[in-house]
Amino acid sequence: MTSCSSQSPELVRARPLLGTVVEIRVCARSLASGTAAINHAFAAVARVHALMSPHDPASDVSRINRATAASVICVDPWTFAVLATSQDLATRTNGVFDISTRPSAGRNTASPRESWGQLDLLPRNRVRCSLPLKIDLGGIAKGFAVDRAVAALQRAGIVSGVVNAGGDLRVFGPRAERIHLRHPFSPGHCLIAAELVDEALATSANYFDPARQGRLVRPDGRRLWLQRGSVSVMAPNAMLADALCKVVAAIGIRRAAPVLREHHASALVLGRGQPDRIEQLADAA
Amino acid sequence: MRSPWIITPLALAASTSGYAMTYLTVEQAQSVIFPQGKLNRAPIKLSSTQRDAIAKASGIRVRMTDLRVWRVEGGGWFIVDEVLGKHEFITYAVGLTAKGIVTAVEIMDYRESYGSEVRGEKWRAQFVGKTVAAPLKLDQDIKNLSGATLSSRHITDGVKRLLVTHDLVLKPIS
Numbered sequence: 001m002t003s004c005s006s007q008s009p010e011l012v013r014a015r016p017l018l019g020t021v022v023e024i025r026v027c028a029r030s031l032a033s034g035t036a037a038i039n040h041a042f043a044a045v046a047r048v049h050a051l052m053s054p055h056d057p058a059s060d061v062s063r064i065n066r067a068t069a070a071s072v073i074c075v076d077p078w079t080f081a082v083l084a085t086s087q088d089l090a091t092r093t094n095g096v097f098d099i100s101t102r103p104s105a106g107r108n109t110a111s112p113r114e115s116w117g118q119l120d121l122l123p124r125n126r127v128r129c130s131l132p133l134k135i136d137l138g139g140i141a142k143g144f145a146v147d148r149a150v151a152a153l154q155r156a157g158i159v160s161g162v163v164n165a166g167g168d169l170r171v172f173g174p175r176a177e178r179i180h181l182r183h184p185f186s187p188g189h190c191l192i193a194a195e196l197v198d199e200a201l202a203t204s205a206n207y208f209d210p211a212r213q214g215r216l217v218r219p220d221g222r223r224l225w226l227q228r229g230s231v232s233v234m235a236p237n238a239m240l241a242d243a244l245c246k247v248v249a250a251i252g253i254r255r256a257a258p259v260l261r262e263h264h265a266s267a268l269v270l271g272r273g274q275p276d277r278i279e280q281l282a283d284a285a
Numbered sequence: 286m287r288s289p290w291i292i293t294p295l296a297l298a299a300s301t302s303g304y305a306m307t308y309l310t311v312e313q314a315q316s317v318i319f320p321q322g323k324l325n326r327a328p329i330k331l332s333s334t335q336r337d338a339i340a341k342a343s344g345i346r347v348r349m350t351d352l353r354v355w356r357v358e359g360g361g362w363f364i365v366d367e368v369l370g371k372h373e374f375i376t377y378a379v380g381l382t383a384k385g386i387v388t389a390v391e392i393m394d395y396r397e398s399y400g401s402e403v404r405g406e407k408w409r410a411q412f413v414g415k416t417v418a419a420p421l422k423l424d425q426d427i428k429n430l431s432g433a434t435l436s437s438r439h440i441t442d443g444v445k446r447l448l449v450t451h452d453l454v455l456k457p458i459s
Binding site for chain 1: 290306309317389395438440441
């Protein structure tokens with residue numbers, strides 16, 4: 001499980017991307033082919049970063065955020081795919097998963113559901129905002145980037161490997177990989193492990209700054225269900241794992257159970273509230 | 286319904302107090318960033334004036350005055366640098382074109398360290414007596430971590446400092 005084989009050396013590389021450290025581990029037929037494949041995968045992650053960073057004025061996200069009411073914007077198919085999944089999750093969770101924020105609108109004037117409902121997805125990768133709004137794909141784009149990196153590796157002929165973007169990770173190929181979860185209150189320690197074969201795992205928490213509870217925030221300003229500890233979600237792909245993690249953090253495992261089951265996902269919560277406890281939901285499928 | 290999660294036995298939970306990973310040696314990083322390039326070591330020591338100028342122009346503290354720089358034949362630079370966060374120590378390599386444009390940033394070595402104590406004793410106590418589906422061995426390497434949300438801000442700052450270093454120190458000698 002830990003090494004590839006004598007014929008296929010293991011290569012591991014890491015680059016700073018998406019505001020975190022992105023690590024790619026593959027079994028390659030040769031050093032040269034593995035290096036080339038990893039370069040393609042990093043390029044895919046960098047492309048997601050360029051398309052979806054809210055800090056880059058040229059990104060699709062910034063273009064949507066600058067758009068005036070009712071204007072139609074053509075976005076990259078990758079951005080469109082993320083927006084489509086986001087809107088689908090918003091519908092299924094009744095707006096708990098919400099990529100939009102309307103900072104100008106007062107608490108009383110816009111309900112959260114109104115906010116994401118202002119973004120219409122049109123044919124041919126076009127979007128229209130019926131009202132000006134701000135979107136942030138921070139709760140889903142990292143997972144999507146991991147999926148694109150995996151696709152790039154597979155296209156380059158890599159059969160198995162792991163892509164890990166700061167805790168949002170995906171395992172592909174026939175080999176099982178053991179993933180460790182950090183202790184939510186002691187980040188230098190691991191407590192729970194999971195064996196993954198061809199699936200993804202995401203963890204959301206606020207390990208490194210216990211004083212600041214809000215690495216995770218709800219766009220509607222409501223209180224998170226998860227006040228302390230961590231949430232992990234296993235799902236068929238990293239985009240879903242990333243996004244569903246945010247849903248569980250917002251409303252808890254029990255209320256998120258239907259949407260988790262719909263996506264063949266399972267969740268684990270470590271150390272919420274007093275007394276701290278573990279809660280888990282296994283995939284029914 | 287099988288639970289996909291494996292609960293680590295308590296006694297072993299404290300077997301690691303950090304996470305360390307070596308990705309590339311200097312030679313490997315050179316061949317990844319400049320696959321066809323011929324690199325020559327260019328020993329550079331910053332004077333205190335240069336050091337202050339770099340810190341002032343980049344807004345980032347300069348800790349090391351001995352730079353690990355290689356000149357690429359035909360133009361360009363390969364630099365190995367280190368950044369230090371509260372819990373992490375990262376060695377990374379940067380490739381620059383002759384004009385000082387970043388071509389690649391590769392992490393060479395990454396290590397986290399923490400105090401070895403496990404916080405939340407009460408919380409840990411609940412695991413006593415829980416089923417252990419697949420006990421971890423003490424000597425097993427931790428290869429994949431989820432929940433590692435350390436930011437790469439220090440590397441971003443480091444690259445910014447190196448770009449100023451290029452501008453003030455390397456460009457004039459190229």
